[in-house]
Amino acid sequence: MRQTKIIVFTGGVLSGLGKGVAAASIGKLLSQNLKIVPIKCDGYLNTDPGTMNPIEHGEVFVLDDGGEVDMDFGHYERFLNINCKSEWNLTMGKIFSMIMKKERKGDYLGKTVQFIPHVTDLIKQKIFEIAKKEKADIVLIEIGGTVGDIENQLFLEAVRQMKKDVNSGNILYIHLTYIPIPKNVNEQKSKPTQQSINLLRKIGIQPDIIIGRCEEILTDHIKEKIAIFGNIDKKDVITGLDVDNIYKIPLIFKEEGLLDRINKKFNLQINPDIKNWEHLLNNLENPDKEIKIAICGKYTRLGDSYASVIEALNHCSANFKCKINIRWVETTDIKDIEKKIKNVNGVIVPGGFGNRGIEGKIHVIKYCRENNIPFLGLCLGMQLAIIEFARNVCNLDNANTTEVNENIAHRVIDILPEQKNIHMKGATMRLGSQEAIVSGKIKEFYKTGRVFERHRHRYEVNPEYHEILQKNNLIISGFSSDKRLAEFIELPDHKFFVATQSHPELKSKLEKPSPLFYNFIKACLE
Numbered sequence: 001m002r003q004t005k006i007i008v009f010t011g012g013v014l015s016g017l018g019k020g021v022a023a024a025s026i027g028k029l030l031s032q033n034l035k036i037v038p039i040k041c042d043g044y045l046n047t048d049p050g051t052m053n054p055i056e057h058g059e060v061f062v063l064d065d066g067g068e069v070d071m072d073f074g075h076y077e078r079f080l081n082i083n084c085k086s087e088w089n090l091t092m093g094k095i096f097s098m099i100m101k102k103e104r105k106g107d108y109l110g111k112t113v114q115f116i117p118h119v120t121d122l123i124k125q126k127i128f129e130i131a132k133k134e135k136a137d138i139v140l141i142e143i144g145g146t147v148g149d150i151e152n153q154l155f156l157e158a159v160r161q162m163k164k165d166v167n168s169g170n171i172l173y174i175h176l177t178y179i180p181i182p183k184n185v186n187e188q189k190s191k192p193t194q195q196s197i198n199l200l201r202k203i204g205i206q207p208d209i210i211i212g213r214c215e216e217i218l219t220d221h222i223k224e225k226i227a228i229f230g231n232i233d234k235k236d237v238i239t240g241l242d243v244d245n246i247y248k249i250p251l252i253f254k255e256e257g258l259l260d261r262i263n264k265k266f267n268l269q270i271n272p273d274i275k276n277w278e279h280l281l282n283n284l285e286n287p288d289k290e291i292k293i294a295i296c297g298k299y300t301r302l303g304d305s306y307a308s309v310i311e312a313l314n315h316c317s318a319n320f321k322c323k324i325n326i327r328w329v330e331t332t333d334i335k336d337i338e339k340k341i342k343n344v345n346g347v348i349v350p351g352g353f354g355n356r357g358i359e360g361k362i363h364v365i366k367y368c369r370e371n372n373i374p375f376l377g378l379c380l381g382m383q384l385a386i387i388e389f390a391r392n393v394c395n396l397d398n399a400n401t402t403e404v405n406e407n408i409a410h411r412v413i414d415i416l417p418e419q420k421n422i423h424m425k426g427a428t429m430r431l432g433s434q435e436a437i438v439s440g441k442i443k444e445f446y447k448t449g450r451v452f453e454r455h456r457h458r459y460e461v462n463p464e465y466h467e468i469l470q471k472n473n474l475i476i477s478g479f480s481s482d483k484r485l486a487e488f489i490e491l492p493d494h495k496f497f498v499a500t501q502s503h504p505e506l507k508s509k510l511e512k513p514s515p516l517f518y519n520f521i522k523a524c525l526e
């Protein structure tokens with residue numbers, strides 16, 4: 001395929017309808033033998049979500065290249081089995097800062113720098129550059145937010161103009177809306193969709209396909225109605241069914257004829273082999289066993305904050321045919337904390353920042369260590385496991401992390417030396433894929449001695465304490481390639497007590513679960 005095809009995704013009526021999952025699902029259906037490149041456009045002025053609280057924006061997803069990007073990239077990587085690049089996340093913050101730099105350099109000398117054409121041209125230029133550089137067969141462009149928002153107007157204007165740039169046969173506009181079924185009328189309603197299509201048309205975009213998110217399959221009648229208002233074929237109105245499991249969505253779209261419609265419009269004959277996907281999905285839907293896993297954190301109010309951890313567990317569910325019930329444990333209140341993790345089959349302490357809830361987590365880790373409960377520590381989770389071990393096994397009173405307290409005798413977790421003089425906040429952590437040389441159980445789990453996982457942290461296990469920790473029987477079974485940093489730890493004579501400075505959840509896939517999560521769940525099942 002020579003000419004890159006472009007599919008633009010917009011959303012209407014409500015935010016949070018799952019545009020990212022919808023786009024990733026379509027990508028999944030199209031991906032066989034084709035190079036798919038997802039681009040996400042976010043209207044906010046942050047350079048990237050790295051400086052946002054996960055409660056505000058959901059999980060910050062980290063890429064191999066160290067990019068801190070929108071969590072939709074998690075869906076793209078999990079559905080498409082690809083490694084995305086940070087430049088594929090275009091934010092208005094990035095675009096504006098490029099514009100300002102260009103202006104100072106004199107690139108627009110003599111001109112008034114304007115939203116149109118200068119900003120929109122730059123957006124298009126960036127998208128076309130990515131398509132070319134990646135030799136993309138299909139570019140999926142997801143416009144964040146909802147049509148009608150002020151923030152995404154320039155992105156929408158840019159993708160509107162693209163139709164002329166690439167010729168109409170090479171671009172499709174898919175609009176995702178919401179079809180409510182109000183309780184009092186108990187009937188699918190199309191009005192919000194009609195109004196949202198009007199908003200889209202007002203800015204000059206005629207949708208080619210409309211996906212109506214609904215709790216039921218759309219009736220013929222409602223499809224007809226939307227088709228008339230949307231000025232499209234009835235076959236181009238597709239149900240985006242509410243599901244309890246996002247991995248079903250590609251199959252639903254296929255059933256609804258979406259792939260056929262895209263094939264027809266682009267003149268393609270894509271027929272993906274999704275047997276393995278279907279098999280895993282079937283496992284997910286028909287578990288033959290059940291376990292309970294506690295996740296201890298401070299953002300437990302919002303599942304999106306730990307999206308990748310949840311997905312990594314889903315991947316294990318599918319591969320073990322096991323239902324995993326998550327118990328969210330808020331650790332800010334230490335009272336009764338043991339009660340909250342009694343009867344669980346395993347405990348995860350995920351990543352986090354700041355000091356809220358820290359002592360509660362340390363308490364939970366101690367309980368797991370002493371009671372032979374499978375424990376998986378991720379990033380902050382590993383740092384706290386070290387603090388617990390230092391305090392209670394090595395008898396280092398008040399051992400702590402300097403992230404919480406600078407004035408302590410035993411700084412078992414301390415700032416990375418290269419981080420000491422960094423005061424700027426965006427993209428300044430130790431980020432992205434890092435190599436670890438592993439041994440012990442970790443080597444068995446990964447079936448290799450060289451492991452690459454993604455990172456996002458400022459603190460590390462203080463190398464001055466490696467010896468005393470090891471003397472007390474803690475195994476450091478993974479070091480950074482310069483041999484300085486502890487990347488993986490484990491305890492002998494424990495069912496499963498493993499932690500890592502990395503975030504293995506970020507690379508877990510339905511068809512290839514993270515080895516650490518996989519073996520953790522295996523231990524929980526024993």
Ligand code: GLN
Pocket residue numbers: 350351352353354378379380381403456457458459460
């Ligand atoms: N706050 C810790 C650090 O910066 C852990 C970070 C994390 O869990 N991602 O090192």
